[in-house]
Amino acid sequence: MGVDAGARMDLNSDVGEGFGRWSLGDDAAVIAAVTSANVACGFHAGDPATMAATVRTALEHDVAVGAHVSYRDLAGFGRRYVDATETELVGDVVYQIGALAGLCRTLGARIGYVKPHGALYNTIADADGAGAKHARAVIEAVGAYDADLPLVGLAGSPLLDRAREAGLGVVAEAFADRAYTPEGALVSRREPGSVLHDADEVAQRMVTLARTGSLQAVDGSTVRIEAGSICVHGDSPGAVAMAQAVRAALTAAGVELRSFAAAPRAA
Template sequence: MQLTVDLNADVGEGFGRWSLGDDAAVIATVTSANVACGFHAGDPATMATTVRTALEHDVAVGAHVSYRDLAGFGRRYVDATEAELVGDVVYQIGALAGVCRTLGARIGYVKPHGALYNTIADADGRGAVHARAVIEAVGHYDAELPVVGLAGSSFLDHAARAGLEVVPEAFADRAYTPEGALVSRREPGSVLHDAEEVAARMVTLARTGTVTAVDGSTVAVEARSICVHGDSPGAVVMAQAVRAALADAGVGLGSFAAGPRAA
């Protein structure tokens, strides 16, 4: 049984006059905040507001980097070259880091978003070039920054070999295939909505390192961090239920990353 686990959420995903999710309530519940950096969502003002909220709650701040895809919320594959993607990832980390610096905060880790996250999970296959680009970008920017990726994915193996600290991640509200991958959002039942069911699944994950797949089989998922999506319906209730269930089961909650305040 894990003594401590991180609970993270995607936040700061509004843009301009449009808001998405109750960031304040979600951030108050988690231990790490994945802040959109402007390519799939977010803008300077939204980033600043989100970082301030993370500071108020002593929640770690991570750069939630994405393909350049505002219209598709970063959920569409972009056929960028390796050099283009390296630049895009560095640009996004730098944008959030600049906002953090003005507020006395710091970035504690990097987590890819959406289609980029899913593509690079297959670092030995179709995602090899983009996985290499993300690893190169993080290493060039700050090789001390941990990088978050799908538990069991080849991306984490490649990143670790490159000298980066890796953080295997599980998803509280997503269904898993028997192979340990996430069920595509295009498939029915890919997103789970029952807060009590999700909370119970995450207690099992923390205790045994396993989840139940869509076919009823048991899948090994060794994760240091659990993601609850901040933009889904009932996100706040879901996050609160997961946190309460873990605490009741004796699982400690704490971020793997440095705190949000600048050293």
């Protein structure tokens, strides 16, 4: 079965996640394979020089630039929950967006969206439950900074509904290399089989997602995943081959690859 006429998909990846003398992943190769680059803003990774270099690479490839915001957790790579107050988290998110925006301005670039990282991403996905406080904070921060910036969140999560209600644009995201539960949640990284490593298998799964809006869950059942963007991780082993395989498979299937965000160059 072919892709419906006009089908399109965004490919995004987390990049700029080095710090000082420490580097992580082949950002140049990954950025060349995607359409949107989630640039670390200094709270889980990234520093001014790394951020600027990453934005320059995105500009070279005409790839959209997004602010990849996090809890203030540099030592833990943003993968640990931080019990910040709403006021603190609003400030932290605005601070990070502003830092990247300032560097973008000096390079003739602009931010096109915001995507939370790690523990913050997972926490606020539960916007109607335990993550409600921090979901409100992130939504408030994005709206206060620039309500025209779309917020990227987990496909099917309550966060997307709460952000829409607040007047933000949203982008539902699926993960290329992660396994899903029958309920449409990501299988915990603590569980075996949570991360997929076969590039060809992952690529074909993403073609199925683009064609049908569904994926095979970890138990073999079919789960609906309606997403406008696919994340291909840039820091895992084989990340470049994975990103290239997904891009090639989607292109061969007739899916138009295009970012949902504004062009990276400032008007």
